[in-house]
Amino acid sequence: MNTISTIRQPGSEHDVLTEDTGSSIYERLRDDIIHGRVKANERLKVAELASRxxxxxxxxxxxxQQLRGEGFVIMTPNRGARVRPIDEEFVRDICEIEVLIEPALTRWFVGIATKADVDELxxxxxxxxALNFADEMKHSNLxxxxxxxxxxxxxxxxxxxxxxxxxxILWAISRGFPTSLSRQSNVLEEHCELxxxxxxxxxxxxARAIGRHVEGSGRHIIERMRARRF
Amino acid sequence: MNTISTIRQPGSEHDVLTEDTGSSIYERLRDDIIHGRVKANERLKVAELASRxxxxxxxxxxxxQQLRGEGFVIMTPNRGARVRPIDEEFVRDICEIEVLIEPALTRWFVGIATKADVDELxxxxxxxxALNFADEMKHSNLxxxxxxxxxxxxxxxxxxxxxxxxxxILWAISRGFPTSLSRQSNVLEEHCELxxxxxxxxxxxxARAIGRHVEGSGRHIIERMRARRF
DNA sequence: TATTGACAAAGAATGTACGATCTGAAAACT
DNA sequence: AGTTTTCAGATCGTACATTCTTTGTCAATA
Known part of the structure; x- marks a missing residue:
């Protein structure tokens, strides 16, 4: 039924609380992994992390353990945790899955959309x-x-x-990456087509429109990741 | 509620060592949730589970925490963990996703399959x-x-x-459920068609064949779940 | 001399125990 | 009756013990 939003939403209004309140030690670890601040396959020692x-x-x-459940770290018995590499392949894999899922969700939405929904969109x-990519955070929220x-x-x-x-995940990876002008115009165009x-x-x-949207988004992120390499 | 997880699995095909080491307490909890031995939204108290x-x-x-990462339990700060309900909707949701993913995987396989692969299949x-559903575990492995x-x-x-x-997940749910004769023949037929x-x-x-295969499998599991209700 | 093997010691993960803090609800009070 | 207080129960954090892995040293052999 409505398992509504029992799932935590780290995205929107974080920071500020920060500090060492431990409320977000999971988030800090996750962010470090996603942003590549810890090398791929690097060992994560609990004592070291704890002191840090x-x-x-x-x-x-x-x-x-939670990160293990989500697939971000790989744990082997008595041998601790290692970082699962977040590389271009990982992004590609996720995007390919979304290319399958999002069109299906969208196709269903077309069948139940009301005039009010279209107006809201x-x-x-x-x-x-109007914002025109001026504020990364606001754009992401919209x-x-x-x-x-x-x-x-x-x-x-x-x-x-x-x-x-x-x-x-994708947003965390691409945060801080500038959006190319060509990608900007594509995003707007694809939304309108949708x-x-x-x-x-x-x-x-x-469905085709959202498929292209997701695929283009993934490609853009991967290009940005490659560019950062140097 | 008394003997939730004290039941030994006779055919548990885990390689000897696991036994009662740490990882298996995760599996026991997961099994209890998947099989509905703990009620939906029921509170999971650590002390109680530990003693059990x-x-x-x-x-x-x-x-x-690991189960939380995988979405089987829902945790709220200072308020502990609750069981995420595993019902027909859950199975339907999973199957619908597989109906999207598996055809894509299969489509790709057709492009790289060799004669040896076909022979092996x-x-x-x-x-x-030959087994003809005589042994549930062996069939599942095959x-x-x-x-x-x-x-x-x-x-x-x-x-x-x-x-x-x-x-x-699906196998854990359907374990112990008998496979109807009509489903048996469908399985064989769909494999051959594939x-x-x-x-x-x-x-x-x-892709179409595997899609039907997954959909039929899901429908069968749901019917069995409904039947168990009484 | 170089290589390999055993063995000991350090390092790290896993398990146990206990204290601190928070929640929820019943009991006491105005 | 409604509000406050109190307290048991449960979660969360800290410290320590145990067990396993890894590493480094030293001796024995080719």
């Missing part, structure tokens, strides 16, 4: 265009609103959760 | 037919071999991991 985080070992252990899109409007009511909560998680298909009650067209 | 498992609280805490299929042959070499490790996890499409180098046909 300013806590004892137990919270670190539990954070590592156009309103958000207008805001996005983009999230845009897609959330389509997916949030879907009955397949598991698929939506997967989408949320993948999106968080809205047009929804208006026209064209599920297949909408 | 015969260990101290720390291993339990870490197991819970046919050999396994012959074994399955079926796993069959699909693993197709997926294991895929470049998208993330998608394959997702498939493995989903398969484990092999035929691979031989004929027909990716789309193979």
């Amino acid at each position: 985080m300013g806590t004892s070992t137990n919270p670190v252990r539990e954070a590592l 156009e309103r958000i899109q207008a805001e996005i265009e 983009d999230l609103q845009f897609h959330r409007l389509m997916y949030d009511r879907h009955y397949n909560r598991h698929a939506v959760d997967l989408w949320v998680r993948h999106r968080q 809205i047009a298909c929804i208006k026209a009650q064209d599920p297949e067209g909408a | 498992m015969g260990t101290s609280t720390n291993p339990v805490r870490e197991a819970l 046919e050999r396994i299929q012959a074994e399955i037919e 079926d796993l071999q069959f699909h693993r042959l197709m997926y294991d070499r895929h470049y998208n490790r993330h998608a394959v991991d997702l498939w493995v996890r989903h398969r484990q 092999i035929a499409c691979i031989k004929a180098q027909d990716p789309e046909g193979a």
